[in-house]
Amino acid sequence: MVAPPDNDVLWARALHFQHNGSPALNGVSLGVREGEILAVTGPRGSGKTTLLQCLAGLLPAQQGEVWFNSTPVHTMRPLTRERLRRDRFGWIDPVPLLVPELNAWENAALSLMLRGTSRRRAKATALEWLERLDIGGCARKRPYQLVQSERQRVAIARAIAASPTVLFADDPTAPLHRADRTLVLRTLTAAARSHGITVVLATHDADASALADRTVSLLDGRRVHTVQLPPITETEGRPACSLSV
Numbered sequence: 001m002v003a004p005p006d007n008d009v010l011w012a013r014a015l016h017f018q019h020n021g022s023p024a025l026n027g028v029s030l031g032v033r034e035g036e037i038l039a040v041t042g043p044r045g046s047g048k049t050t051l052l053q054c055l056a057g058l059l060p061a062q063q064g065e066v067w068f069n070s071t072p073v074h075t076m077r078p079l080t081r082e083r084l085r086r087d088r089f090g091w092i093d094p095v096p097l098l099v100p101e102l103n104a105w106e107n108a109a110l111s112l113m114l115r116g117t118s119r120r121r122a123k124a125t126a127l128e129w130l131e132r133l134d135i136g137g138c139a140r141k142r143p144y145q146l147v148q149s150e151r152q153r154v155a156i157a158r159a160i161a162a163s164p165t166v167l168f169a170d171d172p173t174a175p176l177h178r179a180d181r182t183l184v185l186r187t188l189t190a191a192a193r194s195h196g197i198t199v200v201l202a203t204h205d206a207d208a209s210a211l212a213d214r215t216v217s218l219l220d221g222r223r224v225h226t227v228q229l230p231p232i233t234e235t236e237g238r239p240a241c242s243l244s245v
């Protein structure tokens with residue numbers, strides 16, 4: 001085993017994964033630098049979610065390596081991976097999964113309380129994050145009283161309040177209208193940048209790539225490189241295009 005480069009917080013080499021015999025990742029390698037916002041794009045079924053799950057230790061890679069800093073994740077026992085996820089990683093699902101019996105600040109405080117933070121401190125931090133995400137006024141509302149974009153911002157507050165080293169966001173704007181998508185993406189990326197949190201963001205959203213530092217594209221479980229052709233002048237009469245190889 002060769003350790004990853006020092007400046008990569010996450011590093012994966014030749015990842016393979018099949019769901020019940022159906023291939024999802026076919027040898028994906030990538031590095032994620034500390035503090036970077038990396039967008040992972042690709043059409044439906046291209047392997048984005050599976051890649052994030054392997055990087056986050058939710059799915060053990062069937063072949064290949066995953067490293068977090070200088071620790072190999074692919075050889076960790078399940079309990080050690082659980083602890084790593086709880087203490088160092090945050091996760092945002094496409095559809096916000098909130099506890100219906102808890103109000104917004106209690107939901108946002110959950111990840112901190114799971115790490116042993118006192119209820120009082122967790123509440124103060126959760127309220128601060130809800131304010132920053134422009135939903136401070138919803139702090140005492142139950143999830144059913146919130147609209148989808150507010151619920152997703154509560155899920156973001158929950159993931160980010162515990163200051164994870166890496167935040168995995170799996171298509172977090174999928175169920176939102178365009179205006180809400182932009183707002184949620186901007187607040188998510190701005191919050192992560194202000195706290196130096198590394199983000200791996202799976203997305204179909206073209207706006208998301210614009211907010212990221214770098215984009216990695218997947219197709220059929222493989223990385224593809226998009227080559228942007230230089231603009232063609234109108235007099236040449238051909239539309240600009242890009243090639244995927």
Ligand SMILES: Nc1ncnc2c1ncn2[C@@H]1O[C@H](COP(=O)(O)OP(=O)(O)OP(=O)(O)O)[C@@H](O)[C@H]1O
Nearest residue numbers: 019020022023024043044045046047048049050051
């Ligand atoms: N639990 C599962 N059981 C069987 N096959 C699965 C499962 N999860 C994913 N797959 C298959 O693995 C491949 C990659 O799926 P994955 O969800 O990782 O792609 P994706 O790019 O995230 O797709 P989407 O954009 O639709 O979320 C697809 O062919 C998908 O059908």
